[in-house]
Amino acid sequence: METADAVVIGAGIFGTSIAFQLAKRGAGRVVLVDRSGPASGNSGRTFGQVRRHYSNELTIRLANRGFEVLRDWSEEVGVGDPGYVRLGYLLMVPSGSVEACMGNVELGRSLGVDTTFVTPEEIAGIEPLVVLDGVAGASYEPDGGFVDVTKMILSWLAAGIGRGLSPMLGSAVTAIDADGDRVLGVRTEHGAIRSPIVVDAAGVWGPALVEPLGVRLPISFIRLRMARLRQLASGPLLRTAVTNAAGGLVMRPDRGPLALAAVYEDEVPSAQPPDLDRADDPAFEGLVRRALAQRVPAYADAAWEGTVSGIYDATPDWHPIIGWAPGMEGLYLALGWSGHGLKLAPAVGEVVADEILGREPLIDVSALRAERFEEGRLMRLAYGPGARA
Ligand SMILES: Cc1cc2nc3c(=O)[nH]c(=O)nc-3n(C[C@H](O)[C@H](O)[C@H](O)COP(=O)(O)OP(=O)(O)OC[C@H]3O[C@@H](n4cnc5c(N)ncnc54)[C@H](O)[C@@H]3O)c2cc1C
Known part of the structure; x- marks a missing residue:
């Protein structure tokens, strides 16, 4: 059986950003598993628009940090470029x-x-x-405009390989293994990987992967x-x-x-x-x-x-779910991007990697935990429900 320090499911913009940031922080062997190839899901079909017009401070701060990374890509990532085009x-x-x-x-x-x-x-x-x-x-x-999401993903992949990121492409995760309330790793079409950390960043297919563990998400x-x-x-x-x-x-x-x-x-x-x-x-x-x-x-x-x-993949307040899965130690959720998440991805990768490694993240995303829906702490939407957020 293979072992890893962390398994990230999904080589879309979120899984790749998170896997890259984990590798950059020296998290050890980080396996990024995708059933197909990089950007083969919704990240390869996005409108690609970037802007910072949002209804609450937290999302603006994530988008602000995203823009900094786009601007300083060589310094922040060191490989490739994000294909950012400034249009207004x-x-x-x-x-x-x-x-x-x-x-x-x-x-x-x-x-x-x-x-x-x-x-x-x-x-x-x-x-x-x-x-x-x-x-x-x-x-x-x-400063609004668009990015080339495929370029971003491939750049993060290239920058992560050599720092511990190990892509496993063309291999679907068939189950997340757990013992009681602790994850043990994942099972894939090509064998099992034992890992204390599993990140579900499988986009619209992510909620179904955690449901057998009793984690039900309102997406x-x-x-x-x-x-x-x-x-x-x-x-x-x-x-x-x-x-x-x-x-x-x-x-x-x-x-x-x-x-x-x-x-x-x-x-x-x-x-x-x-x-x-x-x-x-x-x-x-x-x-x-x-x-x-x-x-x-x-x-x-x-x-x-x-x-x-x-x-x-829309949540009730059209904001993502970022955080440890309730009741399942070692399982981290990065899902529910509600049609506007891609510009947040550079910052989300950093925040998630810091949380996984027990470091204080640059931006506190605790307001985006899955528990907020049951607790009635929804994110503010100036225009009501929708991807305008
Ligand atoms: C049409 C459209 C337009 C959008 N426009 C914008 C925009 O203009 N601006 C903006 O900020 N956001 C936008 N968004 C939102 C943003 O693009 C998406 O939220 C984002 O790309 C999703 O990325 P992801 O990494 O979560 O998912 P994906 O890119 O879908 O990646 C998930 C990956 O998981 C893999 N996978 C799934 N199941 C398994 C499994 N069992 N085992 C292994 N791998 C698996 C898939 O193959 C896939 O590669 C848009 C979204 C859509 C759909």
Whole structure:
């Protein structure tokens, strides 16, 4: 039987960040197990947008630290780069959400975020392609943009190997072993690994792995589809990442004439993750084109390059679960990212590694423990339930 000092399940953005930070701290042999390859889950299907507009201090602090790591990647990671593209980020709100938006802007500013509340006239100066009907204002963050999540994951992997990180790819974890209320390790398709620490970072598939141990997590699953668009050669190019809270269109430029657009559909949350892949269908294309025609008409006739389908793992307060599993010593949970977690991943890796090693983390994440739901201590959401968080 193989042995490890820690096993991390899932080579998505969270598992890899955590495994890298454990290795960086000299945690010994850290085995990162994935049933497929790096970034093969939702991390390979994300919108990739980064911003720091949030409703509470803890999440802003995690996002702030995430930005520092993106900026100082060579120093912090030493291998590769995060593919960060600075576009500016606009969250456009209707009149009913102006107060919430201004409150978040104020909170962000008090924590060092470069952000302002802008009027419709100012929005038009920042991003001339958006139609402003029903928009009362926006929060604007010049540093918002997107990252290349696959690059981040591969960079962390490369930096971790040689410091004790040992990837075990193409091998599914079939069970987490425990003796009473203590984990013993994991069983995989290719044998067992004995380890005093097991981190469940298996994304939307993570809750099912801990359920046999009596750990039940209030996470439901929602599909989100995104359109990949190519602007026509003669068309003007969007230059800012735009979220339209007054309608539901989320859009950002990608490289060159490419763009990504998501529209929230009326998906009913499910108790089990749906299949990751879902074929294109004309109804989705129609939905996206109608939203574009209303809000960014310059892209209404953009070429349709395809659909990317992903799954949100949503908790009741749309914030993640980070912490030791209640009642199971040695089992650590990093799940429930609720559609907005990726920008938190660099900081989460550091915090989780410190907690596992018994060190005081840079940011106190105890408000994100799984127990908060039963205790009624939910995280604050200025805009109500949703990935806007
Ligand atoms: C469509 C979409 C758009 C998003 N847009 C944004 C955004 O713009 N900004 C933002 O901040 N966040 C965004 N998010 C959220 C963020 O991208 C995800 O929360 C994040 O990528 C999830 O990472 P993960 O590591 O938890 O999961 P995953 O990337 O899914 O990784 C989990 C891994 O676990 C592996 N695995 C599963 N079961 C097993 C098993 N039994 N044994 C071994 N391995 C297993 C899988 O193969 C997978 O590689 C978005 C999410 C989605 C779905």
